[in-house]
Amino acid sequence: MWNRPRFDLKVRLTLRVAAISAACFAAISAYFLVTADSAAHARIDGIAAIVAKTLELQQGKVQWVASPRSDFPNLDPVSAHVMTPGLCLGFRSPSGDMLQRFCSGAPAPASPPPQAFAAFYRSLFDPGREAARPVIVRGTKLGETVVSVDPAVQTAEAWHEAGRLMIALAIALPLLCALVYAALARALRPTRMIGNGLERIAAGDLTTRLPPFDLAELSAIRDVFNHLAESLDTALAERSELTRKLIALQDEERRHLARELHDEFGQSLAAIRALAASARQTAAQDCPGLLGECDSIARTATGMMETLRGALFRLRPPDVDELGLVASLEGLVSGWNGRSRGQTRYDIRFDGAFESVPASVSANLYRIVQEALTNAAKHAGATSVSLHLTMAESEIALAIEDDGRPNEAAVKSGMGLLGMRERVAALRGRLSFETGPHGSALRVSIPLAAADRQALEHAA
Structure with missing residues (x-):
């Protein structure tokens, strides 16, 4: 029969709590990453809308001025207000040519994200994705503003947010496991007492009883255990009494059988030996040819008496x-x-x-x-x-x-x-x-x- 491996209950429950906690932390981290990505895209969408509106106002001003100086598009005024590290602003003509583009530098992060996290984040969220808004003046599309963030900057920001959660997880999860294990060890301490009681019952000590427990589940086990021990003790006592009576009856029957064999069979064998001896004496005088048969009868009777003595000894031992x-x-x-x-x-x-x-x-x-x-x-x-x-x-x-x-x-x-x-x-x-x-x-x-x-x- 195949034996399944056995694990400590406290360890198994602690591992399950740790797995559930880790899954909860992972879900929270995923929620933060999704929220951060949505906030980043909402921010660059807002910046793209502001830049597009600013360029529309610039174009309107150019048309109002009598002697306009054609410097459209001019991203300098708006870039001073919206630029952040890693942000890029640009204007793309209807033909697809980038007429103007500004990008702010991004300082090297103090703790760059691991390559595995960067690859994982880029595969899920596509950092650096552009946000474009059209620039429309009097129903004519002059082009579109393009806003994007350096993927490395966005990935580093996401790692900064997730890293704090991972640090919290690294600290909280072992502490939580230790507390859960200690609580389970304290709560399951009576199970060792139950195990010892079962071992004593298996060894034949049916006087074993379990004390009251605080937990309702263990108290129910205790009640069933004590009832079972009492029932087994009573059943074994009744069985022992019945066995004692059966053994006594068997011994009495053996003694009776031994008396019957001794009185009846033993006397018959003794009579056969006596008759064989008498027949031998008669044969010695009248028919010497029967001496061998008489001796054979005597030997057979003697052997049967020896066998009878052994049987009587086994049936009725000495007192x-x-x-x-x-x-x-x-x-x-x-x-x-x-x-x-x-x-x-x-x-x-x-x-x-x-x-x-x-x-x-x-x-x-x-x-x-x-x-x-x-x-x-x-x-x-x-x-x-x-x-x-x-x-x-x-x-x-x-x-x-x-x-x-x-x-x-x-x-x-x-x-x-x-x-x-x-x-x-x-x-x-x-x-x-x-x-x-x-x-x-x-x-x-x-x-x-x-x-x-x-x-x-x-x-x-």
């Missing part, structure tokens, strides 16, 4: 309450060493004092170890199996490791591991089964608080 957990497990391991005949070595080690472990917990631990050893013998083909039982301050830990290569699917699909899981769940514990190239490991952890609770429930 853990009387012998104690340590002695019972040592006896179990010794029995497996005897049956393996040296093919597999079983070792057990204890750390801690187990005298205070409740009888019900000891019985469950014994059953778990018994089933684990059975799985190791059936599926692992191991040459060494080690058991380590530890009593810590807060829990009882059991580790069973072997050097075999089990069929993990066969082990997990069998009833043995399921039964162990149910017993561990009834004790509010944790069970894990791992396999690797060098063997497998079964680990069980049972909290002492759950063990005490199990003892009280069993006593009740």
Whole structure:
């Protein structure tokens, strides 16, 4: 399954705020540039209209004077009033010839605009575009006035306006991001507490509860979390009680079956052996040819009795309450060493004092170890199996490791591991089964608080 990359929520929201803010600043800058370009063209249009009107008045004055001196067009009077740096005034005849032209110099800008901005601005706004107004006297067009601004000057002015906004953006945007990140970190601080609570719930601590939060959304999550934890705690308690009863019923059924096998099947096998011995004595006197069959019947009955003893031992283990957990497990391991005949070595080690472990917990631990050893013998083909039982301050830990290569699917699909899981769940514990190239490991952890609770429930 494809895993999508995960990002910190604060970083993601801060980046979104930064992107929106940058877009707003860009829109404002674009608005200022458009406004500045429109104002520049409106100014040169106004200047062109003033120059055209001035030239029309000049031509009218020439016609009124009796002995006129033909100096039309004369841009000197108007240029003194309207000229600005980079501005050009001109008069173009109807034929297209430029009869007169004045341009004011433009000082070199202190901070010239970058070439990228200049190219971008020229591609959008076409600085230096001319504004022309016709000069019409008595219905006759004498020419037109032409007004323009040096493109470099107009670009530098636009960069000066945009540069101030960019400086403001460069200062305000990081400050805004820092403030937004700090505010989000403070507002989302309870999410870390929620995450820790979920981890504790996943670890099996269903007593975890979340405190009230200031934010309404987080408070809603807190209410759902606490309700879920309470529901899970109740459901797990009911499941544990049901599992405990089922396990107790299973153990009672095993004891009943063991009694039935011992009383009925065991006595029948004993009777068969006695009859075989009696038949052998009779055959020795009357029919020696039947001695082999009598001995075969006796051997078969003896083998069946040995098998029955093993089955009875598994169905009805020694009384853990009387012998104690340590002695019972040592006896179990010794029995497996005897049956393996040296093919597999079983070792057990204890750390801690187990005298205070409740009888019900000891019985469950014994059953778990018994089933684990059975799985190791059936599926692992191991040459060494080690058991380590530890009593810590807060829990009882059991580790069973072997050097075999089990069929993990066969082990997990069998009833043995399921039964162990149910017993561990009834004790509010944790069970894990791992396999690797060098063997497998079964680990069980049972909290002492759950063990005490199990003892009280069993006593009740």
